[in-house]
Amino acid sequence: MLRPCASHALPHAVSRLRSARLARSAKPFLARGGPRGERCTGCRLISSHCLCALRPAVAVRAGVCLLMADIEPLKPSNTGWLIADVVADTFAFSWARTEVDPALLALLADPQWQPYLVFPAEAVEGGRPVTGELPAGAANGKRPLFVLLDGTWSEASRMFRKSPYLDALPVLSLQREQLSNYKLRRSQRDEAFCTSEVAALCLALAGEAHAAQTLEAYLDVFTNHYLHAKQQQPVDAGDAAHLRLQALAAL
Structure with a gap:
């Protein structure tokens, strides 16, 4: 169960997508593992470990478009x-093989944005052009919009192969040389x-070093x-993680 948090701002795109997905659910979503009991609507953690007061405020020119697998918005992890907490222009859409949200198509066609579909080069087939860097400066004055396929590796691969509107x-x-440090779910x-x-x-x-470092610290x-x-520890x-986030927030 989620509870409101006084320090939580208006719901962002992922929060709204989560609410919409819950409204379509025939039964409550029970996350595997993790803490049990009432969770905060702002950070999805139990009240004793609430993160809302630490949400950073960063000026970001770039945008992020999350194309999310069915139950991904429901997972506390x-x-x-x-991303939606840090990057103001974050958009979130549910992915389905047989249909596409018209709002997603409108976003990808919006002249203020230059979308980039982010995906590993080794998984791209058919001679499709791949780049490892953005064009020098803004692309025709447009803001970069990073389209991320949010799900397990098999889900992301399916989205990539079966979404012709992304072609x-x-x-x-x-x-990046080092392996992922993410400890909640292993690929x-x-x-x-x-x-x-x-x-x-x-x-x-995209040249937004401060925002990148802040998101990493967050x-x-x-x-x-x-x-x-999860371990019922205070x-x-x-500690070092909190101090780094505080230092970045002070810049």
Whole structure:
């Protein structure tokens, strides 16, 4: 069960998508693992480990479009939520093989945005062009919009292959030497990043270093709170993760 939090701002795109998905559910969604009991509507954590007061405010020119697998918005461990907390222009849509939200098509066609579909180069077939960097400067003055496929690796692969309306978008493939530090859900692919990590890499590529670092730090703090709640341990607000987020928020 979720409860309102006084420090929680208006619901963002992922929060609204979660509410819409719950409204379609025939039975309550019960997350596997993690803390039991009442959760905050703002951060999905139990009240003793609430994260809402630590939500950073960052100026970000880029946007993020999350195309989410069916139950992904319902999972308390979903990190697309963190992206929407940090990046004001975050859009979220449910993915279905047989239909597409007209609002998604309108967003991708909006002249203020230059969309980039973010996906690993080794999984792209058919000679489709792939780039590892953004064009120097803004693309014709447009703001970058990073389209992220939010789900398990098999779900993301299905979205990539079975979404013809994405075929015309340039594919952005990211590379990073170190493995993912995300500790809440492990991918079968060791090199895979969680959605929030991918977004941070995209922001860095777009020249938004402060926003990228803030999102990375926010993910670390969220992971810290989530795991401590799961283990029924108190949070140390003075540890390295919290201090890094505080320092970035002060810039």
